[in-house]
Amino acid sequence: xxxxxxxxNDTLLRALARRPVPYTPIWLMRQAGRYLPEYTTTRARxxxxxxxxxxxxxxxxxxxxxxxxxxxxAAILFSDILTVPDAMGLGxxxxxxxxxxFERPVRDEAAVRALAAPDPADRLRYxxxxxxxxxxxLAGRVPLIGFSGSPYTLACYMVxxxxxxxxxxxKRMLYSRPDLLHRILEVNAASVASYLNAQIEAGAQAVMIFxxxxxxxxxxxxQEFSLAYTRTVVSQLARERDxxxxxxxxxxxxxxxxxEAMADSGCDxxxxxxxxxxxxxxxxxxxxxxxxxxxxxxxxxxxxxxxRREARRVLDAFGAEPGHVFNLGxxxxxxxxxESVEALVxxxxxxxxxxxxx
Amino acid sequence: xxxxxxxxNDTLLRALARRPVPYTPIWLMRQAGRYLPEYTTTRARxxxxxxxxxxxxxxxxxxxxxxxxxxxxAAILFSDILTVPDAMGLGxxxxxxxxxxFERPVRDEAAVRALAAPDPADRLRYxxxxxxxxxxxLAGRVPLIGFSGSPYTLACYMVxxxxxxxxxxxKRMLYSRPDLLHRILEVNAASVASYLNAQIEAGAQAVMIFxxxxxxxxxxxxQEFSLAYTRTVVSQLARERDxxxxxxxxxxxxxxxxxEAMADSGCDxxxxxxxxxxxxxxxxxxxxxxxxxxxxxxxxxxxxxxxRREARRVLDAFGAEPGHVFNLGxxxxxxxxxESVEALVxxxxxxxxxxxxx
Numbered sequence: 001x002x003x004x005x006x007x008x009n010d011t012l013l014r015a016l017a018r019r020p021v022p023y024t025p026i027w028l029m030r031q032a033g034r035y036l037p038e039y040t041t042t043r044a045r046x047x048x049x050x051x052x053x054x055x056x057x058x059x060x061x062x063x064x065x066x067x068x069x070x071x072x073x074a075a076i077l078f079s080d081i082l083t084v085p086d087a088m089g090l091g092x093x094x095x096x097x098x099x100x101x102f103e104r105p106v107r108d109e110a111a112v113r114a115l116a117a118p119d120p121a122d123r124l125r126y127x128x129x130x131x132x133x134x135x136x137x138l139a140g141r142v143p144l145i146g147f148s149g150s151p152y153t154l155a156c157y158m159v160x161x162x163x164x165x166x167x168x169x170x171k172r173m174l175y176s177r178p179d180l181l182h183r184i185l186e187v188n189a190a191s192v193a194s195y196l197n198a199q200i201e202a203g204a205q206a207v208m209i210f211x212x213x214x215x216x217x218x219x220x221x222x223q224e225f226s227l228a229y230t231r232t233v234v235s236q237l238a239r240e241r242d243x244x245x246x247x248x249x250x251x252x253x254x255x256x257x258x259x260e261a262m263a264d265s266g267c268d269x270x271x272x273x274x275x276x277x278x279x280x281x282x283x284x285x286x287x288x289x290x291x292x293x294x295x296x297x298x299x300x301x302x303x304x305x306x307x308r309r310e311a312r313r314v315l316d317a318f319g320a321e322p323g324h325v326f327n328l329g330x331x332x333x334x335x336x337x338x339e340s341v342e343a344l345v346x347x348x349x350x351x352x353x354x355x356x357x358x
Numbered sequence: 359x360x361x362x363x364x365x366x367n368d369t370l371l372r373a374l375a376r377r378p379v380p381y382t383p384i385w386l387m388r389q390a391g392r393y394l395p396e397y398t399t400t401r402a403r404x405x406x407x408x409x410x411x412x413x414x415x416x417x418x419x420x421x422x423x424x425x426x427x428x429x430x431x432a433a434i435l436f437s438d439i440l441t442v443p444d445a446m447g448l449g450x451x452x453x454x455x456x457x458x459x460f461e462r463p464v465r466d467e468a469a470v471r472a473l474a475a476p477d478p479a480d481r482l483r484y485x486x487x488x489x490x491x492x493x494x495x496l497a498g499r500v501p502l503i504g505f506s507g508s509p510y511t512l513a514c515y516m517v518x519x520x521x522x523x524x525x526x527x528x529k530r531m532l533y534s535r536p537d538l539l540h541r542i543l544e545v546n547a548a549s550v551a552s553y554l555n556a557q558i559e560a561g562a563q564a565v566m567i568f569x570x571x572x573x574x575x576x577x578x579x580x581q582e583f584s585l586a587y588t589r590t591v592v593s594q595l596a597r598e599r600d601x602x603x604x605x606x607x608x609x610x611x612x613x614x615x616x617x618e619a620m621a622d623s624g625c626d627x628x629x630x631x632x633x634x635x636x637x638x639x640x641x642x643x644x645x646x647x648x649x650x651x652x653x654x655x656x657x658x659x660x661x662x663x664x665x666r667r668e669a670r671r672v673l674d675a676f677g678a679e680p681g682h683v684f685n686l687g688x689x690x691x692x693x694x695x696x697e698s699v700e701a702l703v704x705x706x707x708x709x710x711x712x713x714x715x716x
Contacts, residue, residue, distance in 0.1 A: 166656065166691070168656055168659070168691065168693065171654070171656035171657075171659060172656070172659040174656075175654075175656065175657050175659055175660035175664060175668070176659060176660045176661060176664065215633065216633075217633065218632050218633060218635075218654055218687075219633065219634065219635035219638075220635075220671070221654070222633075254612065254633065256614075256615045257614045257615055257633060257634060257635070274576050275573065275574075275575065275576060275577065275580075275612065275615060276577065276615060277576075277577035277578075277615070280577075296529070296533075296576055296579070298524065298526055298529035298530070298532075298533065299529075299533050301526070301529060301530040301533055301534060302533035302534045303534060306533060306534065310533070313578070329576075333524070333526065335526065
């Protein structure tokens with residue numbers, strides 16, 4: 001993009017910079033997803049989840065769908081968390097009803113030595129094309145958030161070969177060949193940094209690092225195998241584009257015990273899962289970072305009235321001081337009623353405006 | 359039991375009372391289990407896991423098996439976490455490779471109203487018979503730990519009908535009909551209290567409450583739906599038998615953010631999962647409770663040397679002051695090499711003795 005389009009709604013960016021906002025901005029993890037009938041229709045047209053994620057035109061279409069329904073304050077790139085290892089040649093596929101898998105998991109010395117950071121302009125071009133196309137389609141309505149899995153979370157899938165309850169294969173490598181895991185994490189950190197920088201270059205106005213599995217580590221292990229590499233990524237990111245700050249949000253699911261360390265990683269904001277108490281999170285990180293979260297996604301199974309009540313509880317707990325972005329504590333469930341999302345977005349907007357006026 | 363047998367090894371009880379001990383006592387969650395070939399043999403003889411758990415003679419046999427191999431400082435009753443809802447008539451069964459399920463989950467008002475606390479002397483007699491038989495077989499070598507699932511964790515399985523990634527059915531009830539969930543939790547609290555008291559009466563010398571799923575709640579939700587009912591249970595327990603204190607250990611997997619509140623529940627000790635930093639846990643709970651834990655169970659996949667190193671790290675982090683019981687941060691994996699357990703138990707004994715001498 002040669003010129004930065006003026007944003008009609010920059011509430012998200014201001015809140016991430018802990019500057020005053022008239023109301024608390026809201027977006028939802030996995031907001032473009034299966035709970036929306038129009039998403040299901042587009043996905044059926046694409047043929048598969050991966051075909052959808054790999055088509056810039058269709059990814060643009062689904063990225064914008066939730067914004068047509070709800071007055072959300074951000075769009076988030078529709079993509080998969082595992083695009084990077086797929087671009088490394090590991091062969092991402094989705095087994096029926098089983099989640100992501102790799103044809104060629106990275107389990108021995110030879111596989112680790114063969115790993116190399118992919119050039120995003122080459123094997124991840126479809127993502128960058130999607131970013132550009134989404135920015136054009138948004139035309140400055142709200143900012144676009146880019147994202148990547150964290151180096152550790154990518155390694156979990158790469159070594160295990162897919163999702164897992166306890167990631168025993170990954171842990172076996174961690175405890176018996178930590179040198180191999182460190183090598184994978186180095187490659188992943190370089191890959192994630194260049195991938196996120198390419199997204200920023202293509203137009204992402206904020207980026208989020210999803211550390212979905214960092215919470216399966218011990219405290220010392222989290223520092224050594226997850227946070228250290230996330231810090232490397234953050235330190236290598238372009239943090240400004242056309243004179244505007246590009247904030248970085250770090251989310252570690254199950255990371256509530258480590259917020260102080262996460263806040264010192266160089267990021268601008270922390271995503272909180274739903275288990276973390278809002279007021280103590282704020283007290284622990286002080287004014288160092290903004291906080292994003294953290295309604296239990298399954299609270300959206302309640303009646304609209306109860307959803308509104310739960311939303312007010314979260315807003316009250318964070319308080320009216322600058323630096324809160326409303327979100328769920330994890331991705332929205334595919335079984336969520338659309339009316340619940342309507343009630344949530346409406347209540348967050350109205351109540352948070354009132355909080356600031358009162 | 360008419361008379362308290364003098365214990366040959368009461369290190370566990372002394373550590374749980376935060377009194378000085380010559381070395382750090384150790385036992386392992388799920389120490390009688392599938393990683394032991396002799397367990398697999400007995401289970402095959404029983405025909406099924408449930409038949410094994412329901413036979414006092416076979417439960418006694420497997421409870422003692424790990425003690426024959428390793429110099430552990432406690433035995434723990436071999437039983438299932440779901441005996442109580444099974445005794446309520448919910449029809450516990452194990453689907454091939456799928457974990458526990460209930461034939462009649464508790465999902466509507468009628469099912470909730472029909473729930474009643476079972477009389478342990480009647481429908482759970484096989485557990486009490488096992489406790490008595492194990493005590494006889496132990497003959498005072500080490501103390502026997504009894505246990506139960508927490509009221510909330512039992513409710514998770516009862517409403518969901520089995521295990522789950524997110525317990526969406528339970529959460530739906532929690533957010534849309536909290537009155538029904540509270541009613542289930544009341545019945546569960548009464549049931550768990552009388553079940554644990556019956557185990558104590560039959561000879562259990564310490565009891566542990568496993569809150570396996572409390573960590574899926576928000577902080578406020580944990581207080582309201584899990585800890586409040588655990589507190590009710592703890593307040594109703596017989597805490598002394600024949601003049602000897604019967605300590606209560608509370609373990610909430612994923613509860614590392616809530617240790618202060620857990621320490622105020624009336625229990626004697628907290629079980630820590632492997633994600634919690636030992637030194638900060640101690641600083642947060644002070645001298646109120648003993649701490650039990652918390653090596654990552656998958657660290658046992660490493661070489662014996664590395665296992666010893668990891669054990670020393672955990673011991674060093676807890677320090678030599680009284681009030682630590684060594685354990686894993688979760689149940690031992692069925693794929694654990696027996697040599698790892700040998701190395702672990704040996705190192706904990708030797709190194710913790712040296713720590714106290716040095």
